[in-house]
Amino acid sequence: MNFDWTAEDLDFKSRVAALFDSESVTALEGLERAELPELKATTGMFLRRLSETGYLSLGMGPEAASETLRLMAGQEEVALFSGSLFLAVETTARLFGGLLKGFGEPEQVRDILEPLFRGEIVAAVAMSEPAGNEPGTSRTSAREDGDSFVVNGRKSFASNGPIADYIAVTGEVDGLLAVFLVEPRMEGVAVGTRLQTLGYNGVAVSSLDLTAVRVPRSRVLGPFRDAKPLEWLRQIDNLVLSVASVGLMHRTLAEARRHASGHVRDGKAVGKHQEVRFKLAEMLTLAQTAQLLAYRTAWLHATAADEAPTLIHCAKVFSAEASERVASLAMQIAAGDAYVSGNVVERGYRDAKYAAIAGTTSELARMSIAQDLLNLHRV
Numbered sequence: 001m002n003f004d005w006t007a008e009d010l011d012f013k014s015r016v017a018a019l020f021d022s023e024s025v026t027a028l029e030g031l032e033r034a035e036l037p038e039l040k041a042t043t044g045m046f047l048r049r050l051s052e053t054g055y056l057s058l059g060m061g062p063e064a065a066s067e068t069l070r071l072m073a074g075q076e077e078v079a080l081f082s083g084s085l086f087l088a089v090e091t092t093a094r095l096f097g098g099l100l101k102g103f104g105e106p107e108q109v110r111d112i113l114e115p116l117f118r119g120e121i122v123a124a125v126a127m128s129e130p131a132g133n134e135p136g137t138s139r140t141s142a143r144e145d146g147d148s149f150v151v152n153g154r155k156s157f158a159s160n161g162p163i164a165d166y167i168a169v170t171g172e173v174d175g176l177l178a179v180f181l182v183e184p185r186m187e188g189v190a191v192g193t194r195l196q197t198l199g200y201n202g203v204a205v206s207s208l209d210l211t212a213v214r215v216p217r218s219r220v221l222g223p224f225r226d227a228k229p230l231e232w233l234r235q236i237d238n239l240v241l242s243v244a245s246v247g248l249m250h251r252t253l254a255e256a257r258r259h260a261s262g263h264v265r266d267g268k269a270v271g272k273h274q275e276v277r278f279k280l281a282e283m284l285t286l287a288q289t290a291q292l293l294a295y296r297t298a299w300l301h302a303t304a305a306d307e308a309p310t311l312i313h314c315a316k317v318f319s320a321e322a323s324e325r326v327a328s329l330a331m332q333i334a335a336g337d338a339y340v341s342g343n344v345v346e347r348g349y350r351d352a353k354y355a356a357i358a359g360t361t362s363e364l365a366r367m368s369i370a371q372d373l374l375n376l377h378r379v
C-alpha cells in the first residue's frame, strides 16, 4: 500500500483541522460537563460542519477503497481534537450510516441517510448482548406480525443513546440476524438515563429497553442469512477505537512535550532530564507505531484482504494498550498539573481505559488473533 497523502487528501485534512479553532476546542472541552440539550446542539453543530467537508459520507460510495487514506486523514484530526466528539460522530456516520448504506435497501434508508450525511441526525448503534449464557444468541428478538416486527430486548450501553434520533438495534428473527431501526419516540422504546462514565464524558451513554416495539417492515434491515452485518459493525467499531486511541496518544504526548519544555524545576526545564526524555521517546514510538498499524489495517479492510479481520484486532489491542501507557507517562511527566481535573492529560488518562474494554475486549481480540494465526494465516 502507498502511505503517501495526495494533494487532495492533504487539502481535506487541513479543511477538517480548520474546524477546530481555539473557540471550537473550548466548546468541545465543555462537552464533558454539558447537559443533554447542549451536548446534542454542540454535537449537531460539528456534524453539520463536518458534512460540509464531505467527511460524513467518505468511504461509503463505490470509491470506498480509494478514499480510505483520505478518511483516515480526517478522522485523525477529529480524534486529535476531541475523543468524545470523534466517537459521537463515528457512531453516527461510520457505524450507523455505514450499516444502512451497506446493508439496507436504497429506497428503505434514503430518507434517513440524506439528512444524516448533511449532519442533521445523531444516531446510535446497539449490538445486542447474548441471551443468558447462550453464545451466538441475542438478547433482542422479534416476531413478524403483519407488516411489522414486534421487538423485545435490552442493551446495557448505547453511545449517543440519550441524544439519538435513530438507534440501529441488532437482534434476531427466527434465529437470523436482523437490524431494527427504532426511534426514541416509538411506543415501547425506553432510553435509560445518561450513565456517568470514567472517561469520554462528552459522549452520552445510556441503556436501551425495547418492550413490544412495533417496527415497520420498511425499517428492518434483513433478516440476513449470515452474520456479515454484525461482523462488519464489530470491525468498524474496532477500527474507530484504534483511531481514537491514536488521537489520544498524540493529544497527551503534545501536552507532555509542552510541559517538558516549559516547566522549570530547580532552575531547569524538566525536559532536560534523561528520565523525562526517555519517556517522551517511548511515547512517540508507541504513537507512531499505532498510527502506522491503523493505516495499514484500514487499507486491508477497505481492500477486503483476507488478513484484515486479524489485523483489526492486532491494531485495536496494540493501540488501546499503548494509549494507556502513553497517557500514564504523560501524567508522570506533567505531574501535578496533569492531575488536576480538566487537564488534557487527566482526561486522556481517564479516556484511555475505554478502548481495551469497548468493542472487542483485549482478551477476546487476543484469542481471535491467535486462532486466526494458527488456523488461517502463514507467518
Ligand SMILES: Cc1cc2nc3c(=O)[nH]c(=O)nc-3n(C[C@H](O)[C@H](O)[C@H](O)COP(=O)(O)OP(=O)(O)OC[C@H]3O[C@@H](n4cnc5c(N)ncnc54)[C@H](O)[C@@H]3O)c2cc1C
Pocket: 091, 124, 125, 126, 127, 128, 157, 158, 159, 160, 197, 205, 357, 358, 359, 360, 361, 362, 363, 364
Ligand atoms: C461507555 C460504554 C459505551 C458503550 N457503547 C456501546 C454502543 O454504542 N454500542 C454497543 O453495541 N455497545 C456499546 N458498549 C458495549 C461494549 O462494546 C461492551 O462493553 C464490550 O463489548 C465489553 O462487554 P462487557 O462489559 O459486557 O464485558 P464482558 O463480555 O462481560 O467481559 C468481561 C470480562 O471478561 C472477559 N471475557 C469475556 N468472555 C471471555 C472469554 N470467552 N474468554 C476470556 N475472557 C473473556 C472480557 O475480556 C472482559 O475482560 C459500550 C460500553 C461502554 C462501557
